[in-house]
Amino acid sequence: MSQPAKPSRTRARSDAPVSAASTKAAAQRLKMRRELASAAMELFATKGYEATTVDEIAAAAGVARRTFFRHFRSKEEAIFPDHDDTLVRAEAVLTAAPPNEHPLDTVCRGIKEVMRMYAASPALSVERYRLTREVPALREREIASVARYERLFTRYLLRHFDEHEHTGGNDEPLLAKVAASAVVTAHNHVLRRWLRAGGKGDVETQLDHAFGIVRSAFGTGFAAGAVATAERPAATARTSSDVLVAVARTDAPLDEVMRTIQQALKEA
Incomplete structure (x- = not known):
């Protein structure tokens, strides 16, 4: 005779990895935003706000331009991560x-x-x-x-x-x-x-x-x-x-x- 399913236990197992993955992704997102913000502020302080470009901020943070725009819409937004x-x-x-x-x-x-x-x-x-x-x-x-x-x-x-x-x-x-x-x-x-x-x-x-x-x-x-x-x-x-x-x-x-x-x- 087949054993009855135990949905609650199965559900608990499937939920845990999703939650952990979501938390990890949020932490990584915030880490990257802070790194971009730090790079932006350093460039603003040394080169000036107007003279600093998004490409320079991304390069200073070691990422591509498209990565910058996944996190911020503009360079002024990057100052408040x-x-x-x-x-x-x-x-x-x-x-x-x-x-x-x-x-x-x-x-x-x-x-x-x-x-x-x-x-x-x-x-x-x-x-x-x-x-x-x-x-x-x-x-x-x-x-x-x-x-x-x-x-x-x-x-x-x-x-x-x-x-x-x-x-x-x-x-x-x-x-x-x-x-x-x-x-x-x-x-x-x-x-x-x-x-x-x-x-x-x-x-x-x-x-x-x-x-x-x-x-x-x-x-x-x-x-x-x-x-x-x-x-x-x-x-x-x-x-x-x-x-x-x-x-x-x-x-x-x-x-x-x-x-x-x-x-x-x-x-x-």
């Missing part, structure tokens, strides 16, 4: 958040993945910061990367808007955007100060202090464990064309920046 993977990690933090955690605290934990990315290679990060200050195209690429994090956090906060805190209005899009922007602003304020100090200092403590200021300024209006409803289908469905403009000195203390944003909200 880790943002795609960091964005995935930040989103994973939001997805796995405990149901009783304040949504703004979750977002603060998510943006810490960006700081960890920079802190993993301080010397490289400091050099990249110097280059982005000197090359407008790189600065624009950096701004585009920041906007991706803000959109991710805005969508998350929209799903956790507390309607009991705000009645008789349509505050969700503006509040979520401003709160997400405040978290990113606080993070970047600490990050730039750390980079200007040569990548030295207790950046974790500085971040926690900055996030405390954000929480005190923008912590109301969001509820832990909130879920989308039929009336409030969430994140991507709600949009707004409103734009909030607040002006502050780049070297202003963070609490002053937060007060400026709050004042702008009151006058909006």
